[in-house]
Amino acid sequence: MWQTFTNWVMEEVARYGYLAVFIGMVLESACIPIPSEIIMPFGGLLAARGQLNFWWVGLLGALANVVGSWLAYLAGRFGGRAFIEKYGKYLLISRHHLQLADRWFEEKGEITVFVTRLLPGIRTFISLPAGIARMDFLRFTLYSLLGVLPWSYFLAYLGYLLGENWDKLTAYLHTANYFLLGTALLVIALLYLWQKKQRRR
Template structure:
């Protein structure tokens, strides 16, 4: 069943990007960032395939993806800010947000602070929901947008690049993405550890 849904989604995603080009990438990534789990693992590699075909440019699709992420994250941020937890707990299930996802995003935000917005954008699953706790915590909007944009730009560029390199075989990436997630997650964890240690060292110096 889930395979069917993904196949249908993939078909729709491909149609949207083929028709609207960069605008389609912005739109889809906005939906993905507004806590509706559209797979960016299909959106961006397909965009990369179109780069391979010469229809779009790599930086163009990466930028479009990142802009989409910012656009989609802003409503989620405000939902967190004004509706907060009760709203999410009540309606979250309609957009497939589980309490578990929320707790994960929350805990990450509390533990690592604002840099998690950047790192969260590089983590599958977390990236879709990370805007909520930022809104609940009333994080500085400009920093929120900057972190979201930079983190998303890296994510979108990498996925589009991989799609471009694979060219005609971009659909066979699905298998790799599973492993790719593991690599990304490990990289993000390493970054977090480094960041936290650096942070602690700086704090020691100040005291």
């Protein structure tokens, strides 16, 4: 199934070029599972073949990531915030937790957004909590861009460098995604259990 999906993404990028790179990276950054680990290296490969321009591939990938992050940010700010305020108590999330998140993104939002944008798997999901915490939109945009630029060019360069062997890269990155997501879910589960124990006390 993964190979079929990979082949489909490759066909679309090969057929539509820059447009497919842009749309795919928008969807990826909006929390829709279209992995950049396929789009950008394959775009780099097409650049190595002379079909696309390497610099345009990296730049469009980064700009598309910012656009997609806007969608997730706005969903968190105007939809997710209201949902958490209304139903958060059923998830053991109180208004106090929202205030803590607001303070965190106010004080450490820049470094949080920048660093997570460089991490596979986790990078696509930071926009939603940033929106829920109402991080300043301009600061969110700036540090998102600073984070996604090196990531987009890094993946495109790997595809450009590896040439026809670029697909070997995706297997390692795909495994890394699952590892990081699994670690994040484990941490969330442990925090949930710890908080539940504290509430009982």
